[in-house]
Every structure is written in structure tokens, then in C-alpha cells.
Amino acid sequence: MSLCLAGARVIDPATKTDKCANVYIDGARIVKVGRAPKGFIADETIDLRGQILTPGFIELGAHLREPGLEHKATIASESRAAAAGGFTSVCCTPDTVPVIDNASVVEHIKQRARSARAARVLCLGALTHGLQGDVLAEMSALKASGCVAVTNADHAIRDTAVLRHALAYAASYELTVFLHPLDYWLNRDGRMHEGAVSTRLGIPGIPEADEIIAVNRDLTLVEETGVRAHFCRLSSGRSIALIARARRAGLPVTADVALSNLLFTDRDVGTFDPNYHLRPPLRDRGDRTRLRTGIKKRDVAAICANHEPHDADAKATPFSLSAPGVSSFDTFIPALLSLVERNAFDLSTAIAAVSQAPSEILGLEAGSLAADTPADICVFDPAREWVVSNDSITSAGKNTPFLHQTVRGKVTLTVIDGRIVYNTNG
Amino acid sequence: MNQQLDEQGRLKHFLTIEGLSRALLTEVLDSAERFAPVGERAVKNVPLLRGKTVVNLFFEPSTRTRTTFELAAKRLSADIINLNIAASATSKGESLTDTLRTLEAMQCDMFVVRHQNSGAAEFIADQVAPHISVINAGDGRHQHPTQAMLDMFTIRRAKQHFDGLVVAIVGDITHSRVARSEIQALNTLGVAEVRVVGPKTLIPTQVEALGAKVFNRIEDGIAGADVVMMLRLQQERMNSPLLPSAQEYFQAYGLTERRLKLAANDAVVMHPGPINRGVEIDSAVADGSQSVILHQVTHGIAVRMAVMSLVIGTHAAAGAS
Known part of the structure; x- marks a missing residue:
């Protein structure tokens, strides 16, 4: 099967491309961006004039809920939602039931993902057995079964000695560790950012010190063990400075920010709206500004959807009792474009943060439109307006603050390995 | 739009003091x-x-x-x-x-x-x-908006008005719903100053944004106050990472007759109850002439x-x- 994606504005930060061009695909790989290669005959040509074509997005941490939490979502529903949101590869977090701490769970997920025939699913293995923070997970076996990195997800490890050993052990197998910088004790009771809003609402706060202490601790352990570490979902402006300093000192560390933390602040919790109950918490305006600057200056390389679909009951409860998280695949592009429109950073930086950067963090071949790389492509119409509703959201999780709002920007075509998995173009 | 008001601005629910005129x-x-x-x-x-x-x-x-x-x-x-x-x-x-x-x-x-x-x-x-x-x-x-309103009622009966009053709220502000409602009600009704008094472990972050001045020493906090509101110290806060003991709390923050002399001569003493005698308040003060605790009930x-x-x-x- 050969494909010609015609006439879109092609933006590919990895090859420093930003021009109107055709993209030629043969089989599973990109042949060329630009003029037709000699003798190329397209089986199908799709007219994409007026739209933007980029490398497929790569998600660093989505909760697909299967196995174990199928009442919230399934691999099939969420890999389809990912594709509808322009994501071609999705890392699934290990906090499933059972936990991804052995090869059989990885096999199960891979098999489910294959039969869904939507976004590619990459497993993040557990760092400790059952994410309990006591016994190391079988990281060598997890790596052999295809896990792209190991992580304890957002389950804070109480015992620093265990964390230190886990990082050293992961380093032995050259595994990348995804670290959620959390201090077990400071994080335990809080439900939102500790500040003026948590004081007004009487909601137990998560102090900024939770993240700062953990980032400092983890950087010290990274330096000592030499492990390649990726810091997930930074929420505090001060963490950005710590990561930037460590990178300048030559430590093998990268970081990402969840899109929600770039969009909202603790003020948006307003009067207990559970759709703004997130982990990490939405912090204050100063933090949000510094996170945006971190992306702009590329001190933080990646933006993460941090997709967490929930059933309706999980949010139909007072704020503190509600399950944290937002379903974000479907609204990812309009939300990202709204940040570009507000001059948080430019479009090329935004695209790099969801394609090139996560690809480099994971060591994947995808994430660029270079010739002879996998044909993973996202096309979106930046001007198309649509109403976010239970029906227009592909994800099984309808928990989004954008519900009932009109947003601008819609993914219209997603290609994975040269195969069209989502297409709303005529 | 305030959830507890109808289109005409009348109360249809009573949920919070915040946003009420x-x-x-x-x-x-x-x-x-x-x-x-x-x-x-x-x-x-x-x-x-x-x-x-x-x-x-x-x-x-x-x-x-x-x-x-x-x-x-x-x-x-x-x-x-x-x-x-x-x-x-x-x-x-x-x-x-x-x-x-x-x-x-x-x-x-x-x-x-x-x-x-x-x-x-x-x-x-x-x-x-x-x-x-x-x-x-x-x-x-x-x-706890009805508690705040009955306290406002008690203050108005004792002082006739709110203008120029200095009100000190003493105790565990962090965990107190009463304190949050009181601070907002007092500010809305136009008192001169609302003070919150307690050790830093019991004062919530940025409470100033609610309209309260922070004091860590009770002697400073109640100096010249017209109303002294003592909050109940919950059992689970004593002998915790927040406070070493009930005895030390009483030593540092308990309202005694001697300390009450620092407040205005005609100051009234309030407490939402139930009282921990000898923890946040001395019996002589709780049962004394300046106490309006039973009126509150x-x-x-x-x-x-x-x-x-x-x-x-x-x-x-x-x-x-």
C-alpha cells in the first residue's frame, strides 16, 4: 500500500521542516517529504490542504485501565481514543490490576493492543513488585518482554534505600527509569496544591516541598547510580530550575509536564470541581508560567497528556473523595493549540514536545518524518471548531473540564506504520 | 453565579459564607x-x-x-x-x-x-x-456557616455593632471549618480586624488571603481584642506531629484570667463547644462574667x-x- 498525503503544512521539528509539501509513504515507512520520488505511484492520495501534518504524537504516560479496571476503560477504547487524538504510540502505566511487574501481563497487554489495531501500546514496567516499594521488580525480564522503561508510577516509595537500590539495579540493565518525584509523607494526605485556594476550601494541601524534596533526592541518587532518568509530570516551577541545573552538569536526565499543568491553576478548582482534581496537583499561576517557560526554553523537553479516563461515578462525589485525573486524548490538540495561541510557546516547540522529545526519551525510531522512518503521522485541522460532548469523545472516560465547551482544532487523520487508523477526511 | 442564591439573589441553600453580602x-x-x-x-x-x-x-x-x-x-x-x-x-x-x-x-x-x-x-x-x-x-x-452566624448574632447582641471591632480567633485554624466561616462573616460585616492566633503548625498557608492577620503568640494576638474566640482542640491533634501535648498547648495558648486581662476591658469570650477545660480555656474564664459561651448555644x-x-x-x- 502506498500513500500520498497531499498539500498539508508539514511541521517536523526533528528535520527542521515547516513547509507545504506532500508526504509519500510506501508500506510501513516514509519514503519522502517533498516531490514525488521517481516512479512512485500512490494507491491512495488524501487531499489535506489547509491542515497541518506532523509526526504522530507519543504519549509518555497514559492509564489504559486494562487489565483490572475495565469499568473505566479498555486498551481497545483508549488506543482508539489515542489515535483519534493524534497519538501513534502510547506508554501505558504499570498501575493496572495486576500490576505490570511480570512478562505475562506485558504479553497480555501487547496482545490486546494488537487486536485493537489502533495506537501502538508500549509498556512501562514496574520498578518494584506490585508497586509496593519493598521488593525490586524483575526488571531484566520486563526489559526482555519489551518494556520501554520502568517506573513506580505515582506510588511514592517510602524507603529511600529501596529507591536507591532500584535505580542501581535498573542502571545495570541500562533501563530508563521514569520517576514521579513524590515524597511519601508529604504527599500522603493532600488533595490539591497547598496555597490560598486549599486554605479557603479547606482541602488538605500537597506542599510544593513534596516535589522539591523528591527531585533533589532523586537527582542525588541518579548521580550516584548513573541511571538514565526521566522525571514525570513536574508541577512546580522550582523543579524546572533543578532539572535544568542537573542537565547542565551533565546528568542523564529529562523531564515532562502534563498538559493540564500548563493550562490550569489551583484557582480553577473554584468550587470543588472534581474535574480539576489532578495528580500532580494544579499549582499556582507563578508555577504555571515557569512550566510554560520551561517548555519554551526546552529545559523540559516533553508534554504529556497524562490521560486518566474514569467512570462517571469516580467523579460524582465530593472533591476529596473523587478519583484524580483527566481524560485528555480527545482534547489534546485543541488544548495544545490554545497554548500556542496564548504565546506560551510556538507551534514547532509544541510539536517537538509531543513527538521528537518523547521519541528521544524512549529511544524510539519514530517521532520524525525523516525518510525511511516508521510512517507514524498525525494530521489536524487547526481551525475546525467542535463541541466536546459525551458523544464526540472517543475515550470511555468523559472526565474532562472541556465537556460542553466549543474548542478549536481537530485531528482528522492518524497513520501508524503506514496504515490509516483514523480518518475523517472525505 | 453563587450556587446558594436564586436569580433574585435570595438564599435557596445555605452552604457557605463566601460570596454572601x-x-x-x-x-x-x-x-x-x-x-x-x-x-x-x-x-x-x-x-x-x-x-x-x-x-x-x-x-x-x-x-x-x-x-x-x-x-x-x-x-x-x-x-x-x-x-x-x-x-x-x-x-x-x-x-x-x-x-x-x-x-x-x-x-x-x-x-x-x-x-x-x-x-x-x-x-x-x-x-x-x-x-x-x-x-x-x-x-x-x-x-460551618450557621455556627458563624450564631456567633455573629452573639457578638451583635454583646457589642450592638461590628464597626471597629477587633476579633481574635485562637487555636487550630488549619482544621477548623468554624474559623473559615467566621473570618469571612466578620470581614463581610465590617469588623476592623480579624486575627488568627496559634502555633505555625495550626495556621494554614496564606490564611491572610482570607482576611486574617496571623499571630503566633497569644499575648500579642489577644492584646486589645474586643472578642476572643477560642476553638476546640481536637483530641487527635494532641501528641501528634502538630503539637507535643495538651499541657504544653495550655501553657502557650490556653486562655487564662491573667491573659484575658490583655484584651479590651469589656471583651467577650466565645467558644463553639464542646469545651476542653484546661486545654484551650481555663474554667474560671469559661464560667466567668465575660464568657458568652452558653448564649451561643x-x-x-x-x-x-x-x-x-x-x-x-x-x-x-x-x-x-
């Missing part, structure tokens, strides 16, 4: 003044809420708040049911939403709600059918009658129009 708070106080004599009569009821059913929906134990709501409802001639729902019952079985649906099916008119989670009253008001009023009897650390009934009749009145007006 000085005029509205004054209306509640004036209305309570009219209800206060009912309790002093031989026949202690008026037929305002006859035929209405009020449910005391308590997810957290309470004696005095529940009892005064019950008395208030009875003095308004309403039928009242007390439901004490242990937290475990809802967490194990029925969801909060299902509990509400069940009670609605029993054709109740008003829920008086106490819940251990901040925002629960707002959540419930959002869930119930439009003809049902919700009164917040305390949600987590968030608000009595006023609680009149204030709750006022709030109940206001919100039901709003619903009746909405039904008629």
Missing part, C-alpha cells in the same frame, strides 16, 4: 432576632414550616449542632428525621448519590448536612431535586430557625411564581 448576613441576623423570643414563650413554636419534612443528614457524629437544628425545626413546626450515617456505611455500600435519591423519594423538603469532606454540602446541593433546600451543618475543614436555635425559614421561603416563592 453584608445585607444578606444582616437579614439572617435580623430574622433571628424575631425568632429569639419564641424560645422564651410557654408554647415554643410557630407554624411556619408546618407540613415540611426536614432531614438531619449527619455523616459525622455531632450532638449540639444536630440537637439545635432539631429544636429549630420543631419550633418551626416541621417534621424532622435524624439520620446518622456512619462513614463506613456509605463507603462499603450505597454511594452518596444513591442515599440522596432514596431520601428524595421519601419526599423531604430540606436536608441539613454534616459531612467529613470539604465541599460535600455543595455537592449535595448540586445533586438534589430543585425543590429541596440544603443547609450546611459543617463540611470537612471548609465551612441558645442563639444557635434562633439563628437556625431564621436560616431554615429563609431558604424554605425562597423555595415557596419560587413555587408560587
